[in-house]
Amino acid sequence: MTQYYKYSDGLCYTGYLWDCIKNASVIDMEYMKKVSNTINEVFVFWDIHMKERILIENYWNFGKETVLKLYYKELLENMNYLPEDIYIFDESLTWTLILTHEYIDDNTRWCLKSGNIKKTDKTILKKSPYESYMVIFEVSYFCRVS
Numbered sequence: 001m002t003q004y005y006k007y008s009d010g011l012c013y014t015g016y017l018w019d020c021i022k023n024a025s026v027i028d029m030e031y032m033k034k035v036s037n038t039i040n041e042v043f044v045f046w047d048i049h050m051k052e053r054i055l056i057e058n059y060w061n062f063g064k065e066t067v068l069k070l071y072y073k074e075l076l077e078n079m080n081y082l083p084e085d086i087y088i089f090d091e092s093l094t095w096t097l098i099l100t101h102e103y104i105d106d107n108t109r110w111c112l113k114s115g116n117i118k119k120t121d122k123t124i125l126k127k128s129p130y131e132s133y134m135v136i137f138e139v140s141y142f143c144r145v146s
C-alpha cells in the first residue's frame with residue numbers, strides 16, 4: 001500500500017486498508033445491527049479502486065475520495081448505495097467497523113472491528129428531515145488522479 005500504480009483513472013494503491021488495521025476482530029452483520037442502538041452519527045469512506053478492478057456498472061454513486069457523514073441507522077438502511085469495503089467510525093476516532101467484499105462462507109460477510117464502541121448521547125443531536133448523506137470532505141492522498 002506504500003506504492004502507487006498508474007491506471008486509466010489515475011494513480012492508485014493496490015490492496016485494502018483493512019489489511020493494515022491493528023487488533024482487528026472478526027464480527028458479523030448481526031453485530032453491525034446490534035450496535036445501532038449505541039451509535040449515532042458516523043463517518044464513512046471506502047477503499048479506492050481503479051476502473052480495471054471494478055466490473056460493476058455505475059459502481060461509484062459518490063466520488064472515490066468522498067467521506068460521508070450520516071446517522072448509523074441511515075447507513076444500515078442504505079448500504080446498497082455504497083461501494084464495498086467501507087470503513088465506519090465516529091468523531092471519537094476510537095473505533096472502526098469495516099465491511100469487506102469478501103465472505104467467510106457463502107452467507108457470512110467478512111466484517112472487522114477495531115477499538116471499543118461507547119454509547120453516544122443521542123439526545124444532543126437533532127435530525128432534520130432534509131439531512132441525509134452529507135459529503136464532509138474530499139480525501140486526495142490515497143489516489144491521485146493525473
